[in-house]
Amino acid sequence: MAEKRRRDPPARRRGRGKRARGRAVRLLVTGVVQGVGFRPFVYRLAHRLGLRGWVKNVGPGVEIHLESPDEAGVSAFLRGLKRDKPPLARIESIRRREDEWKGLSGFRVRESRQGKSFVFISPDIATCESCRAEVFDPKERRFRYPFTNCTDCGPRYTIVRSLPYDRARTTMAGFPLCPDCLREFRDPLDRRYHAQPVACPACGPRVRLIDTRTGKAAAGDGIEAAAVLIKKGRLLAVKGLGGYHLMADALNPKAVGRLRTVKARKTKPLALMAAGIEAVERYAFIGPKEREALLSVNRPIVLLKKKKDIPGIAPNLNEIGFMLPYTPLHHLLLEDIPLVVATSSNRKDSPIMKDRREGIDDLCDFILDHNRPIEMRADDSVLRIAAGRPLFARRARGYVPYPQRVPDGLAAAADILALGGELKATVSVYKNGYVVTSQFLGDQDEYPNHRYLEETVRHLCRLFSVRPAAVVSDLHPDFHTTRMARAMGIPHFQVQHHFAHVLAPMLEHGIPPGRRVLGVSLDGYGYGADGEAWGGEFLLVDYSGFERFARLKPVPMPGGDAAARQPWRMALSYLQALLGREALRHPSLKSLGKKKLEAVLEMTAAKLRSPLTSSCGRLFDAASWLAGTAPREMEFEAEAAMRFEAAASPDDEGHYVFELLAARPIEISFLPSVAALWKDVAAKTPLSVVSARFHQTLARAVLRVAQIARRKEGIETVALVGGVFLNRRLLEASLRLLEGKGFRVLRPENYSPNDESLSLGQIGYALNRLKKKR
Secondary structure, three states, X not given: OHHHHHHOOHHHHHHHHHHHHOEEEEEEEEEEOOOOOHHHHHXXXXXXXOOEEEXXXXXXXXXXXXXXXXXXXXXXXXXXXXXXXXXXXXXXXXXXXXXXXXXXXXXXXXXXXXOOOOOOOOOOEOOOHHHHHHXXXXXXXXXXXXXXXXXXXXXXXXXXXXXXXXXXXXXXXOOOOOHXXXXXXXXXXXXXXXXXXXXXXXXXXXXXXXXXXXXXXXXXXXXXXXXXXXXXXXXXXXXXXXXXXXXXXXXXHHHHHHHHHHHOXXXXXXXXXXXXXXXXXXXXXXXXXXXXXXXXXXXXXXEEEXXXXXXXXXXXXXXXXXXXXXXXXXXXXXXXXXXXXXXXXXXXXXXXXXXXXXXXXXXXXXXXXEOOOOOOOOOEOEEEEEOOEEEEEEXXXXXXXXXXXXXXXXXXXXXXXXXXXXXOOOOXXXXXXXXXXXXXXXXXXXXXXXXXXXXXXXXXXXXXXXXXXXXXXXXXXXXXXXXHHHOOOOOEEEEOHHHHHHXXXXXXXXXXXXXXXXXXXXXXXXXXXXXXXXXXEEEEEEOOEEEEEEEEOOEEOOOOOHHHHOHHHHHHHHHHHHHHHHHHHOXXXXXXXXXXXXXXXXXXXXXXXXXXXXXXXXXXXXXXXXXXXXXXXXXXXXXXXXXXXXXXXXXXXXXXXXXXXXXXXXXXXXXXXXXXXXXXXXOOOOHHHHHHHHHHHHHHHHHHHHHHXXXXXXXXXXXXXXXXXXXXXXXXXXXXXXXXXXXXXXOOOOOXXXXXXXXXHHHHHHHHHHHHHO
């Protein structure tokens, strides 16, 4: 046999060997597969199936050599790889090729080999059940240890300084492993195998409770003492994963009131952290999808319909935001407290604080601090469930930096940086076919937030080895991000605001180049292609450009930016368009005084600081004022619209009349709707009915324009984007009507429809430009 084998041609010898010995394959798994326990998972899976080979980290992901007696073993391995993967892992692709049979005697984890490819990293993830059980088990060596974690949970994005992801490149570098932790770290069968943040009381970070008046620390870790202080009504800053929370007893109105004073927040809703799901159920209704989100490893704040009001938490709204503990420290702190306010510890219009040097002592009585540094700050994510899917109001901790693959045909070789817009900013980086979008970075008209954006750009570019060949910004010439892009000295693309909004879900949902959609982009403001204030746009879009197919009929915005803060100004503008100077005597404006109203009308007539706007956000402000739900001056963006939405009946399907004015772009006039709304108000129609009818009117307008676009342009896909579509009532009504008529509807699901998604859309435009140039 030996002589025959030597005389066989090489190819024939290899084929006969495979038939006799089994199958050998090489797998390359890409995605979020490093630093998430993927290699030990592969090791355990191979052992369970009796397979041989090895696994190792490589530049683009994880490489596996597998030897099996037959194809059935390989198939079983692939099924298990997809079905049973670790909770933090996300598999983007599995590439398979035949490999040489080595006749290996077992399966092992090989030393990693890092290349220059784009390696992803997991977000910070909530404490797993195994670690939580350890924390509360007196027999475990990590009993009551607030930094317990494993490969299935714990900090990632907020502690990593650079890749490849190992302990020396994280903020855990200053905590050498003790012998017990090192043994776990090196054992492929242990769930702490290569868990870079692993620690215990003997070698890890420590907590201390500090009195901000004296600067002195209490004895011990101070967690139990901190809980007692919260129950006594004191304000505490608690250092978490991405920064400090300000915490107070949610059921103590005096403590909540004091927290509002400290935060300079009069009515803006506060987030709550509940000890468990049972505490949430006492105060809010929880559907199956909402329960799933609350209990998910991402642990966002979930906006839920109120069952029982808690004074001072979310005044004038019908929703309240809850999250569950997501670190061992939270679990220990809330062991005997059912409910606390847990709001970001930032000053007004500034980013969340991540260390004491930023002034946290001035905001609280005590600090529950620790000595594990935070590399990258990040707020809690906020979402609601709409039509069974997530609707992000803020995407940050727990979701960033999950990657987004770009559609086939759009990928480019060059790295790209996109800087988003001015409000609710994010940045995005593109490399090797994927986009990573940052956490929420705040409003860039505030200097501290702009420094935060610059800090995040440096972090993402360093983390993912991004060297931008081009930078993208908004079309607005005076945005901070536009000026920053100009100063970079590399090719600079500018993308119109509402166009970028529409491109974001196109990229997210894999719409290929050349396909057109109707983008319904409704928000408060965006700099238009003509230099005007846009905000109610119906655009025919592909990655190359857009046509303004329809818009809301423009009306003056008296006082410019002041009209975005004072809803009565937009009510006056719409009433003036309906009634002329008779608007001065309108009952809804009586409390404002004739002199003030006359001054505003004169300003409008003179076209002084009264730009025309097609903004849907400003239309909502006017409707909310006329219905009696808007404050005279808003404390936070969209407050008037949120109050108006909260009043809507869930059942009423009535609507008002609107007009379509023949033009290109088509103009949608809601003057008849505003007149009918006031007629209902004057007739003392229930507010719930008035609000429901107004929302249904807007949804019907969206459908009507889509039907015209289908008839005239062959459009079958509609994208619903912009901050107005954070309104669940409007979004769900629009979805029902559009899908009922056979349209495919795109909506952001992994991103927010508000301005956070602009940087993602900007990447789509830049990729198409580079592709065309190539």
